[in-house]
Amino acid sequence: MTSTTNRRLEGKVALITGTGGGQGRAAALRFAREGATVVGCDLHADSHLETRRLLEAEGLQLHGDGSVDLGDVDQARAWVEDAARQFERIDILYNNASATRFGPMAEFSVDDWHYVIRNELDLVFYTTRYAWQYLARQGGTIINIASTAAWCGSTLTGKAAHSAAKGAVVSFTRQLAVEGAPVGIRAISISPGFIKTPGTAAFVENPETRAKLLKGVLLDRPGESEEVAALAAFVASGEATYITGTDLVIDGGLLAT
Numbered sequence: 001m002t003s004t005t006n007r008r009l010e011g012k013v014a015l016i017t018g019t020g021g022g023q024g025r026a027a028a029l030r031f032a033r034e035g036a037t038v039v040g041c042d043l044h045a046d047s048h049l050e051t052r053r054l055l056e057a058e059g060l061q062l063h064g065d066g067s068v069d070l071g072d073v074d075q076a077r078a079w080v081e082d083a084a085r086q087f088e089r090i091d092i093l094y095n096n097a098s099a100t101r102f103g104p105m106a107e108f109s110v111d112d113w114h115y116v117i118r119n120e121l122d123l124v125f126y127t128t129r130y131a132w133q134y135l136a137r138q139g140g141t142i143i144n145i146a147s148t149a150a151w152c153g154s155t156l157t158g159k160a161a162h163s164a165a166k167g168a169v170v171s172f173t174r175q176l177a178v179e180g181a182p183v184g185i186r187a188i189s190i191s192p193g194f195i196k197t198p199g200t201a202a203f204v205e206n207p208e209t210r211a212k213l214l215k216g217v218l219l220d221r222p223g224e225s226e227e228v229a230a231l232a233a234f235v236a237s238g239e240a241t242y243i244t245g246t247d248l249v250i251d252g253g254l255l256a257t
């Protein structure tokens with residue numbers, strides 16, 4: 001996939017979570033190509049470090065050592081504060097990381113519920129809470145990755161906890177925009193539909209699952225991580241300074257049908 005970059009994030013410090021995963025890796029690459037100083041982390045240090053290698057191959061840098069469990073408040077706080085200490089500012093907080101569990105209500109355990117809330121919602125609160133004061137210093141941008149699961153149900157699999165968590169990400173972000181506006185913070189959620197990543201590759205390759213997942217998707221293909229990262233880069237840039245408090249859906253037209 002080709003991408004056009006205009007170094008729109010020059011001079012900005014961007015904290016991106018989940019930089020070992022599909023969309024987080026694409027975002028780290030895109031934001032660094034746009035000129036940002038990128039600090040990442042992931043539960044899985046190896047995949048985060050692989051992203052660092054990909055950036056280094058382009059002469060770019062990815063800061064942060066990886067191996068951070070953002071569902072642990074102390075680790076989340078330390079990751080944010082270490083970055084603020086090292087770079088003396090935070091301009092962009094991009095909450096991308098998440099881990100979920102799917103399953104029908106009849107079988108979904110309390111442990112499953114708490115796992116999803118911890119790894120899809122708590123971690124967004126933790127990083128935001130500790131980055132807030134730095135973002136407020138010069139006016140920053142918060143980008144929270146939600147999902148179309150916040151907006152529509154699915155007959156394919158049970159996902160009540162995931163839908164609840166992502167719905168909460170959208171409404172949490174809206175309120176961040178309200179409280180952030182007086183101090184120059186913009187807050188935007190992005191709701192991707194079905195995106196091709198290493199995690200969804202097996203579904204994409206299986207013709208039967210692929211067809212089910214693409215039902216109702218007007219563009220008749222999964223999205224690419226780079227397409228989500230391109231939207232996020234625009235949202236974080238000086239070209240989007242009048243956008244806040246909204247959710248931007250990137251779903252190939254799924255919600256239109």
Ligand SMILES: NC(=O)c1ccc[n+]([C@@H]2O[C@H](COP(=O)([O-])OP(=O)(O)OC[C@H]3O[C@@H](n4cnc5c(N)ncnc54)[C@H](O)[C@@H]3O)[C@@H](O)[C@H]2O)c1
Nearest residue numbers: 018020021022023043069070071097098099147192194195
């Ligand atoms: N792929 C899709 O179809 C799709 C659709 C809608 C929304 N999303 C959302 O997009 C975002 C990115 O997902 P992805 O598709 O790139 O998936 P992914 O699994 O490839 O990436 C998520 C990354 O987050 C990391 N992570 C999970 N829990 C963590 C924790 N507690 N601490 C630190 N890191 C943690 C994982 O290790 C992983 O590398 C997620 O918020 C996901 O819910 C994805």
